[in-house]
Amino acid sequence: MQSFLGVDVSKAKLDVALLLPNDKFRSKVFANDRSGHQALVQWLLVQLPGGLQSLHICMESTGSYHEALACVMHDQGLIVSVVNPLLVKRFAESNGQRNKTDAADAKCLAQFCREKRPERWEAPSVGVRALQALVARLETLQDMRLAECNRRDVAHASVIESIAGVIAELDAAIAQVKAQIAKTIDDDPDLKRRAQLLDTIPGLGEKSIAQLLAYIGRPERFRNVKAVTAFASLTPLIRQSGTSLDKRRGTHPMGHQELKRALYFPAMVAGRHNPLVAMFWNRLKAQGKPGKVIVVACMHKLLAIAYGVLRSGKPFNADHLKPSAA
Numbered sequence: 001m002q003s004f005l006g007v008d009v010s011k012a013k014l015d016v017a018l019l020l021p022n023d024k025f026r027s028k029v030f031a032n033d034r035s036g037h038q039a040l041v042q043w044l045l046v047q048l049p050g051g052l053q054s055l056h057i058c059m060e061s062t063g064s065y066h067e068a069l070a071c072v073m074h075d076q077g078l079i080v081s082v083v084n085p086l087l088v089k090r091f092a093e094s095n096g097q098r099n100k101t102d103a104a105d106a107k108c109l110a111q112f113c114r115e116k117r118p119e120r121w122e123a124p125s126v127g128v129r130a131l132q133a134l135v136a137r138l139e140t141l142q143d144m145r146l147a148e149c150n151r152r153d154v155a156h157a158s159v160i161e162s163i164a165g166v167i168a169e170l171d172a173a174i175a176q177v178k179a180q181i182a183k184t185i186d187d188d189p190d191l192k193r194r195a196q197l198l199d200t201i202p203g204l205g206e207k208s209i210a211q212l213l214a215y216i217g218r219p220e221r222f223r224n225v226k227a228v229t230a231f232a233s234l235t236p237l238i239r240q241s242g243t244s245l246d247k248r249r250g251t252h253p254m255g256h257q258e259l260k261r262a263l264y265f266p267a268m269v270a271g272r273h274n275p276l277v278a279m280f281w282n283r284l285k286a287q288g289k290p291g292k293v294i295v296v297a298c299m300h301k302l303l304a305i306a307y308g309v310l311r312s313g314k315p316f317n318a319d320h321l322k323p324s325a326a
Contacts, residue, residue, distance in 0.1 A: 003048060006109025007059040008102045009066045016040065017106035018047055019114060027103055032065065037072045052078055058113035060085040061231065064136060064258055067124075074123040081118035084230065088112050124217045127188035134184060135214040138177045138207075139258075145170040181210050194219075200315035203270025203277060203302055211262035212306055219310040228307045232259040234300040263299040270302050275318040277301050 001021035008015040014036060018026040026047055030036040044052055056079045059066050066082060073080045088105075091112045097104065112118075124132065145167060152163045185191045191213055198209045215232075222228040229235055233256065270277035277298050284294045309316050 002054045002056060002114075004110045004113040005044070005055060005057045006106040006111070006113060007057065007066075007069065008106040008109065009059050009062045009069065010102065011065055013102075014040065014069065015102035015106040017103065017110045018044070019107070019110035025107055025110070027106065032069065034068075037069055040069075041072070041076060052076070055079065056081065056113055056117075058083060058109045058118060060088055060109070061256065064132070064256075067132065070121060071123055071129065074121065080121045080123075081113060082121045083109075083112070083118050086230075087116075091116070122218070122221055125188075125190070127184060127191050128214065128217050130184050131181065131191065131210065132214040134177055134181045135210055138174065138181065141170055141174045141177060145174065178206075182206075185210065185213065194310055197309050197313065197315060198306060201270075201302075201305060201309060202274035202316070203266045204306070205266070205269075208262055208266045211259070215256055215259040215262065216307070216310070219307055222307065225304045225307055229300055229303055232256050232263070232299075232303055234260060234263075234296065234303060259303075260299070263303055264295065267295055267298040267302050271295075271298050274302070274305075276305065 003021060004019040006017045006019070009032065012032055014030045014032050016028055016030065020026065028040075028043060030040045030043075044055065048055060057073050058081045059070065061082050061084060070080050070082055088109060092105075092108045095108075095111070097108055148163055148167050148170065152160060152167070155163055185195050194213055195209050198204050198212060204212070216222075216228065219228070222231065226235070267277065271281040271294075272278060280301050281294055281298055284297055289297075305316065
């Protein structure tokens with residue numbers, strides 16, 4: 001008999017709900033860190049004395065927060081599914097779920113897992129995992145440096161030297177992590193090949209290439225362009241009510257926010273230097289679209305181009321990707 005574990009993941013904690021074959025739930029909260037992950041495994045072994053081989057674990061894709069737990073459970077040989085939050089939301093609505101708490105969401109995930117049997121999640125390679133950690137670390141260090149620079153701009157003269165010392169240390173740490181990122185990509189044949197492909201796309205640089213490799217992983221895990229843009233929260237969201245069609249459009253708030261942010265500045269650059277994105281940008285501008293709408297649309301376009309290049313295994317070629325004449 002199979003059991004199902006729903007995990008509601010947040011930055012600091014994990015709310016879990018274990019759905020047993022007798023339809024009973026057992027719930028608990030764990031820290032979302034290494035010790036919390038190990039404590040969860042030990043708790044599961046106590047709850048399921050017959051073993052974990054028939055356990056199916058389900059969690060939502062929450063950017064970077066779910067990845068460490070998913071990898072731990074995958075490495076234990078367990079069945080893990082990482083699902084689109086929008087699918088779970090629709091499932092909850094169809095089942096009349098009204099309570100919106102972390103504990104209720106965990107139970108909903110367990111029920112979703114039992115009824116829908118989502119496909120098994122494929123863990124990233126060792127190289128991609130290392131790259132993910134390094135990219136996240138680089139982002140943290142650069143944020144810390146920016147914060148120190150902002151402090152320096154308004155600081156009293158008595159602390160300027162101290163702040164300058166911290167900035168120098170951060171510069172050294174940033175340079176070291178950048179070197180590690182380059183080495184990680186260069187030492188992994190698959191990552192190196194994909195990095196070389198992405199490097200042919202105007203608008204992408206060393207940082208954005210590393211981010212795309214880390215966040216997307218193997219492009220084959222996405223069925224199509226729509227799937228990868230939804231993963232990045234770049235799927236258009238249409239709000240319509242009654243006969244009113246003039247409703248605001250945006251993008252779904254659910255998905256990999258880090259990937260979405262990583263595309264912002266590259267899309268701005270591509271709008272000037274990538275022939276396909278520039279053509280798209282100018283067309284939207286001629287239609288009177290707001291600047292923010294244009295940038296988000298070009299982020300979508302740039303991600304679609306990157307995905308196409310990675311899936312095809314062929315360098316960027318604007319002539320091949322231009323729409324044919326009607």
